[in-house]
Amino acid sequence: MELTMDYNSRQILNLIREQEALSRVEISERLEIPQPTVTRITNKLMKSNLLKEGKQGISSGGRRPTKLEFNENCYYALGIELGRSAIKAALINLNGYLLSFRMKVTHGTESIDQVIEFVKEAVEEVMEESNIAKDRILGAGVGMPGPLNETVDHNVSPPNFYQEKSIPLKSLLEEAIQLPVTLDNDANAATLAEKWFGDGVGINNFSYVLADIGIGCGLMINDSLYRGLNGESGELGHMSINFPGELCHCGNYGCLETLSSLPAIEKNYKKMLNHKTGSSQSDQTITPFEDIIKEANDGSMIAQQVLDQATQYLGIAISNLINLFAPQKVIIGGEFRKVNTHAFDKIHSTIESRVMGKSGKGIPIVKSKIEEAVVLGAGALVINEKFSLSLNYRTRQT
Ligand SMILES: [Zn+2]
Numbered sequence: 001m002e003l004t005m006d007y008n009s010r011q012i013l014n015l016i017r018e019q020e021a022l023s024r025v026e027i028s029e030r031l032e033i034p035q036p037t038v039t040r041i042t043n044k045l046m047k048s049n050l051l052k053e054g055k056q057g058i059s060s061g062g063r064r065p066t067k068l069e070f071n072e073n074c075y076y077a078l079g080i081e082l083g084r085s086a087i088k089a090a091l092i093n094l095n096g097y098l099l100s101f102r103m104k105v106t107h108g109t110e111s112i113d114q115v116i117e118f119v120k121e122a123v124e125e126v127m128e129e130s131n132i133a134k135d136r137i138l139g140a141g142v143g144m145p146g147p148l149n150e151t152v153d154h155n156v157s158p159p160n161f162y163q164e165k166s167i168p169l170k171s172l173l174e175e176a177i178q179l180p181v182t183l184d185n186d187a188n189a190a191t192l193a194e195k196w197f198g199d200g201v202g203i204n205n206f207s208y209v210l211a212d213i214g215i216g217c218g219l220m221i222n223d224s225l226y227r228g229l230n231g232e233s234g235e236l237g238h239m240s241i242n243f244p245g246e247l248c249h250c251g252n253y254g255c256l257e258t259l260s261s262l263p264a265i266e267k268n269y270k271k272m273l274n275h276k277t278g279s280s281q282s283d284q285t286i287t288p289f290e291d292i293i294k295e296a297n298d299g300s301m302i303a304q305q306v307l308d309q310a311t312q313y314l315g316i317a318i319s320n321l322i323n324l325f326a327p328q329k330v331i332i333g334g335e336f337r338k339v340n341t342h343a344f345d346k347i348h349s350t351i352e353s354r355v356m357g358k359s360g361k362g363i364p365i366v367k368s369k370i371e372e373a374v375v376l377g378a379g380a381l382v383i384n385e386k387f388s389l390s391l392n393y394r395t396r397q398t
Pocket of ligand 1 (some may be wrong): 094237238239248249251252255257
């Protein structure tokens with residue numbers, strides 16, 4: 001589905017989308033675009049079904065103006081999440097409403113051909129369930145663990161990804177599902193989910209922290225997703241927090257991931273429990289992160305201490321982020337956001353004591369309300385490309 005729009009069309013469309021319904025006069029006033037231009041553009045947008053006529057507004061004398069509404073169901077986007085333990089596909093409308101969803105569990109040992117086959121199956125199933133014609137789907141976005149290490153010929157080499165390196169993933173997927181494909185890392189995809197459908201709506205500068213098995217972050221700067229050279233920005237998990245600390249899988253020592261990732265919390269809990277009971281490390285199985293939260297809620301001092309410590313380290317990393325970028329808001333996503341209030345408050349107190357600027361101390365630090373942020377954000381990659389006001393720069397080394 002080919003859809004190209006100039007800057008004014010995008011501006012009008014986004015304004016109506018955010019405001020729900022506006023008359024042509026109101027659009028002209030708010031965007032300072034002459035009325036004849038607004039009429040010409042809105043007619044064009046109505047012809048392509050992106051806008052529809054809604055209720056009549058209040059008259060200031062004369063005919064009552066007709067309000068224009070965003071037609072969220074005129075096109076759709078496919079979101080695909082390629083995780084290391086699951087492949088997910090979702091069909092969403094232009095406001096992020098999920099029409100259908102599929103998940104295939106994987107083990108990280110599948111061949112890339114099997115992964116593509118899983119995607120193909122999942123996509124066919126969501127299409128069938130939603131009963132949407134293919135020509136109304138703008139494209140497919142893919143969110144996956146980063147950095148993607150994308151080369152000039154579009155081959156990607158994400159770390160620990162189904163034991164494969166240098167995969168022509170975009171062309172393989174386009175061939176399999178017969179739709180244009182856009183790839184990005186999972187944290188960037190989730191950031192766009194917040195920007196279009198979540199706590200980032202209407203906010204020009206915010207940071208999104210995806211804290212889960214790994215820790216990444218997305219940076220929305222002046223309404224644009226900052227990707228950095230070769231898309232390698234946002235590796236918050238490998239920020240050095242305790243440099244003489246533990247060896248990280250990236251080869252460095254004391255990275256945030258060795259302190260606050262889910263596996264780090266589980267490892268730390270086991271270590272502290274063993275220390276208390278005097279048993280050796282090998283005689284106890286790992287307690288999953290969600291059970292550690294339950295135990296903390298049931299009054300386990302050790303569990304609470306482990307969660308508090310992990311949150312404090314995450315708070316230090318977020319303080320560094322605030323000192324660097326001074327965002328208007330920080331959104332925390334991933335499973336980590338499920339820690340209890342006692343632990344979560346450590347982020348606030350850490351920031352309070354470490355952030356330099358006055359405004360940084362009071363900025364909202366919120367837990368993401370989106371359940372499937374990466375797959376939804378993968379769909380938002382498509383929507384962002386078609387409708388965003390910012391130019392989606394991707395910088396590559398030449
Ligand atoms: Zn690291």
